[in-house]
Amino acid sequence: MSRHSILLIISGSIAAYKSLDLIRRLKEQGVEVRCILTKGGEQFITPLSVAALSGQPVYGDLFSLKDEVEMGHIRLSREADLIVVAPASADLIAKMAAGMADDLATAMLLASDKKILVAPAMNTQMWQHPATQRNLRQIAKDGAIVIEPGEGMLACGETGAGRMAEVETILVAIKKHLPAFRAK
Ligand SMILES: Cc1cc2nc3c(=O)[nH]c(=O)nc-3n(C[C@H](O)[C@H](O)[C@H](O)COP(=O)(O)O)c2cc1C
Numbered sequence: 001m002s003r004h005s006i007l008l009i010i011s012g013s014i015a016a017y018k019s020l021d022l023i024r025r026l027k028e029q030g031v032e033v034r035c036i037l038t039k040g041g042e043q044f045i046t047p048l049s050v051a052a053l054s055g056q057p058v059y060g061d062l063f064s065l066k067d068e069v070e071m072g073h074i075r076l077s078r079e080a081d082l083i084v085v086a087p088a089s090a091d092l093i094a095k096m097a098a099g100m101a102d103d104l105a106t107a108m109l110l111a112s113d114k115k116i117l118v119a120p121a122m123n124t125q126m127w128q129h130p131a132t133q134r135n136l137r138q139i140a141k142d143g144a145i146v147i148e149p150g151e152g153m154l155a156c157g158e159t160g161a162g163r164m165a166e167v168e169t170i171l172v173a174i175k176k177h178l179p180a181f182r183a184k
Contacts, residue, residue, distance in 0.1 A: 008086065016087055
């Protein structure tokens with residue numbers, strides 16, 4: 001796998017630290033990684049770590065005059081081969097299911113013509129809540145590919161389903177869904 005471009009959305013979950021390893025692993029394999037950090041995501045990891053690991057500017061502001069002169073939210077999607085949301089918070093999944101577009105991540109997802117992989121990460125009760133399960137069914141119906149979370153010890157101290165899939169599992173899903181090599 002080389003010279004592909006992935007747009008990674010990191011949302012507000014305690015599992016956001018794992019996305020740093022995902023970036024590192026993708027870069028090791030020659031994949032260009034651009035990142036959008038949501039307002040929630042920024043509470044868990046810093047734009048500086050994401051920028052340093054990805055070697056790219058980090059995007060977060062829908063109303064950035066600099067980026068939006070070039071319609072940044074649309075350009076980001078068009079220039080990517082694949083979009084990955086990891087971790088995907090319950091909140092972001094709900095917004096996707098509702099077709100909301102009130103921040104850069106959701107506006108870009110709604111304006112996207114690319115395949116979207118979603119790796120949910122949340123507390124077991126959030127995961128099992130009928131609203132979350134309904135939203136997941138909706139986004140899958142709309143074409144998103146959901147990478148099922150695993151079970152185990154969660155950051156909140158509880159044990160159960162909702163733990164984000166391992167980075168290795170996300171990498172396997174990414175490789176499966178990346179289109180053929182695109183020369184640059
Ligand atoms: C310590 C802490 C951990 C959290 N972990 C998660 C989580 O793993 N998954 C999740 O869906 N929400 C989690 N939340 C709640 C989200 O951060 C919150 O819903 C936030 O608004 C999501 O922002 P986003 O839309 O940018 O993802 C957590 C909140 C706190 C304070």
